[in-house]
Amino acid sequence: MKQYLNILKEILKENNNKEDRTKVGTISKFGVQQRYDLRKGFPLLTTKKVYFKAILVELLWFIRGNTNIKYLVDNNVNIWNEWPYQNFTKSKDYKNETLAEFVEKIKNDVSFAKKYGDLGPVYGKQWRDFNGVDQFKKLIENLKKDPNSRRHIVSAWNPNEVDKMLLPPCHTLFQLYVAEDKYLDLQMYQRSADMFLGAPFNIASYSLLLILIAREVNLIPRYFIHTIGDAHIYKNHIEQVKCQIQRKPYKLSNIEITSNKNIFEIDHEDIILKNYKHHSKIVAPIAV
Template sequence: MRQYLDLCRHILTQGSLKTDRTNTGTKSVFGYQMRFDLEEGFPLLTTKKVFMKAIIHELLWFISGDTNIKYLVDKGVKIWNEWPYEAYKKHKDYQNESLEEFVDKIKSNPEFARVHGNLGPVYGAQWRNFNGVDQLQTVIDQIKNNPDSRRIILSAWNPADLDKMALPPCHAFLQFYVNNDELSLQLYQRSGDVFLGVPFNIASYSLLLMMVAQVTNLRPKTFVHTIGDAHIYSNHFDQIETQLSRTPRQLPKMIINSQVKSIFDFKYEDFKLEDYNPYPAIKGVVAV
């Protein structure tokens, strides 16, 4: 996927070294945009294997309005585990459990999960109940009834709730655009972890675009990804160089069950990824 590799090269050659909240250190640029035409294939990275199962389950979790990691843990998705674990380590209930032991308790003990698995009012809460507004339903209604509107917007950034969130939203602001029976989507992401997070974000919001297009009887067209602080963590430089040494392969296809007519009715089984032939996965540590 040329657009992603161009971003990686740009950061490595033009970026500035910066400190950060996690004390890991990054190389960073400010204000970068990529465009993906979904008619050319589904934009899932091929220079390393990306865990599409996690992307689908996380997106369904957002759409449902859920903010507790138990759903993800039960599905074998680990991408949110570190944040509630770090909060748990500061709680009086903490008994020196490892991350793995914490996750096992989330999976096996519903009361423990209720108390310690919640992330606060993160993405799903804001999408479905932003100060009483179901933004996702509103977006669907606007696309159907007023497609030329310049206000088809969904925001995960709610200043009143930021201090209650385990992590303030990184992918924070969405705008949909209808033209010639085609639907496009622009994401503004305030902060992008280019090795671990950005490949997920590209695929996730491209999939959301496809889902919304289907339930509004439009064709998915362009996903525009705008990133504020686009950064590579210092402990991911080698992994990025490995990807840059690999030649991108043909993009896969994402097939969605055409019978689903509501954004809230999608299930994991409604998605099928075809012709995905990536290079092997590359491991990297998440900065928390």
């Protein structure tokens, strides 16, 4: 994970100040790229503890085309809660509930979850129903039928629906590439990356996606290439970043899949993270 840590160091060194939507303020670098070789291990950050279950459950949520946080919170994954909560606070039904109380209502009240738990047509909707096209299913089919095509692309950025999303897609597009008739590579373009909180999740998520797709089409997962537009560190994360880059990375973990289920049916219990050695957690606030 030295690639990731080096980008953090570059952003700190260049110290390019930039205002942002959240009003927190950032230092940022535009146009960066990192390459992770999955043959050397699974690129889950080791210089702080990362909650792998959240990455796994969220990815399966995308693949299934789901856009409601109920599936996530029912599995104790809370990474998307702030956005529907902020939307709920603007409604006539809001009675000063805390975020924790909102989440409990999502868990226990199906009607409430249906009304206030949906994020709009975010990733899962676009992957599985982009103006009526199941991009993800076509991707799998085309990788099998025409592996050398240059059109193995899935886009989450839908201009017709982006204004209906509570958070427009940050990771906007990914493309697959078959090499030497045996390897599978994946490149993802991310328009905006919170380098301390978000990027470690994105790296692991798309690396896991590469593993799952490669397994589905009988290829060997090789490179995950992470291309980022605005790579930024929020100003209230700077001290946490400085702490993290002083830590020495451990050897990478591995992924084991214990089921023969296909990519559309596999569950989070079927995917096991092995040999994950990490430094302690570093806490930082999320900018909404």
